[in-house]
Amino acid sequence: MGGAERVAEGAGGADAGAEEIPYVELKAFEGRAAAVAGRGKDPVNGPMIRHWCEAMGDANPAYAGPDQVAPPTMLQAWTMGGLSGHEGFSGHEGREGCEGHEEHEGQEGQEGHEGHKGRSDAYDALFALLDGAGYTSVVATDCEQEYVRALRPGDLITFDAVIESVSERKTTRLGTGHFVTTRMDVRADGALAGTHRFRILKYAPAARREPVARRPRPVVNRDNAGFWEGVAAHRLLIQRCCGCGAPRFPWLPGCNACGSAEWDTVEASGEGTVHSYVVMHHPPFPAFDPPYAVGLVELAEGVRIVSNVVGVPCDEVRIGMPVRLEFQRVDEELELPVFRASADGGPHEAR
Amino acid sequence: MRPGEELPPLEVPITRTLIVAGAIASRDYQDVHHDAELARAKGSPDIFMNILTTNGLVGRYITDHFGPTAILRKVAIRLGAPNHPGDTMVLTGTVERVEATPEGDTATVGVVGANGVGRHVTGTVTVTVPAGGAA
Missing domain, CATH: 2.40.50.840 (OB fold (Dihydrolipoamide Acetyltransferase, E2P))
Incomplete structure (x- = not known):
């Protein structure tokens, strides 16, 4: 498959001066909590479902009417902090780098657990470690959701997340960095409704590789x-x-x-x-x-x-x-x- | 449905409205999904679609085809080339496996969403279609 995980051959060392972090330090974060006892800001509700369906152009009748269910792919949306964030949020100001965007193989800005109440100290510490070493940019690469039961209006959402893995240092076309995978359990009224696995790349943007521009060549013909x-x-x-x-x-x-x-x-x-x-x-x-x-x-x-x-x-x-x-x-x-x-x-x- | 069956393609015009509406409907207020000026300041040529919208469109593509009784079990996507305004993404899908399960046939469908730059999304969706459902 494509995506940022496709490692560019021979591009090692192209990162903008990021330091190597001993892998054992990163590995130590695996299994630690990423978010604890998060709570959805709104119960599952009809208006948000309708707004979602309007945006997606989704006319599925299962998502409307008295027996409506929420589109399963809304799973993460119920956990989002939104514009105001979750209370108690100690914000991570991840810089979203977009160097060399034409080579982008992923999209910035999707930190699955950003802004949730209960976002763990461990997750903050992992980001601080990566930021401090120069891996300041974030790109979302993967989202894997499994749906255990349908969400219906009135369901109260809670969630916990764990840092599932931190990869060794990888060099991608975007830059060099580490993949961080988290897995979130989303519950409705206390019962598991779905799991949400999210992978981001924390990376140091590769130095721009613009070819050295050359003067235009003269057009030489038999007359000149x-x-x-x-x-x-x-x-x-x-x-x-x-x-x-x-x-x-x-x-x-x-x-x-x-x-x-x-x-x-x-x-x-x-x-x-x-x-x-x-x-x-x-x-x-x-x-x-x-x-x-x-x-x-x-x-x-x-x-x-x-x-x-x-x-x-x-x-x-x-x-x-x-x-x-x-x-x-x-x-x-x-x-x-x-x-x-x-x-x-x-x-x-x-x- | 049977393995090898190809779903009709779905053409999705990537408008600025779709990107912004999808970001807000998914409660994602990252500036790169609605503010072109700030997106450019971060090196992107324009705003781009967030992953939750891509996820929603992939889900819609599958349930549009298999009908309202279809139940999504799993959606797994990987992002590639960003979706910028003015582009068009064409979703295509191929049934990879079909299993008989208690609720009906459960299909694994490979999905690709290609835009003008390359593959925006590649993914796999597991969907159960109860007996009597579409296809």
Whole structure:
């Protein structure tokens, strides 16, 4: 079966620094009470049954009318503390972690016995131990209910629960932690009506495993391959028309001036000036770290190229600022031409 | 009913209303089941269905099929991919075993509820259908 118990292979140590608790300390909680002499806040009643059926879209006639029974799956609902909790509740403020939610294999927030009067010291101590070691998040993974007899309006609910098991440390896709299984006996007017076994994972959320974002790859085709070969050799190549001699950039198959398809290249000297620019603040794209300046740089050869202006705070980039070509490696397989502002600043810069 | 019999699927649109109504009807006021802002603050993309609602829907799926005389004996579920608003969960079931018991035939039904992300719930339900009941 799926679920959080499916242990991720090779993911050990991915937890966010949770300490290992000697298992014998956890094992010692097995068999101890989780809740003692809990009492349902309301007797089994028709209105709550109807609200449940309305929510679930359950039109079963057995749950209505003078001989109505409660839907058996309501078993746990009769034991819930609700918004006000049970009196005498020493609350456990379990943090509900949702790191990496897209990988969730369970749902938070269902601590079967939270908020009940009589919730035991042992259960509080177990949670304190797990919280203290860094297993601060809670996810409900399993619910197993057996129904011994139907509940009917007027039944008074009482319950006791025991810590059935605490697992060894497991590494799941959510993180590393311990499964805690409790079993609750629910009684109606003192007679056993059902049992409710509940399993949660107390865990330290796995560190986010977002892949390291990379710059988009250039689309290289036969019309621009020569440009990227030039970049790889640290040469910024500009096309030049063999018909009319006009330089052009970016690379195109034909000349915009005379229409000739014949061309050769010249290597840019690397000198240029900022013709225009923007500073990117938002939105942030993966692999880019705003704010950064994007310049339209006019090269000495008379063509313009869009690239980053570096070497100066982005709010100090100015139109007319002299810049010089350099090549910046952005990852192991990609280098890009960028333009570094000259140390002596531009003509618009007040001195 | 006989082993191998497949129950007709039940499509459950996972609306915000269903999630909130189910949480409140089950007296579960955990914020992640009704407050999208707080759910997001905890890393979830939105609110999500609580386990009691899932349990209730699985029970309903079985009794819808076997009729009002059917008696649920046991519902055991395990949760997987969360049910967020806007998704649809499709419950499917297969009769795994049938035993003759004093009250009637008792079937063990495997149930799966799949949503757009994966399996939200897998479970097993034991249900007794008195003689003269449906199926």
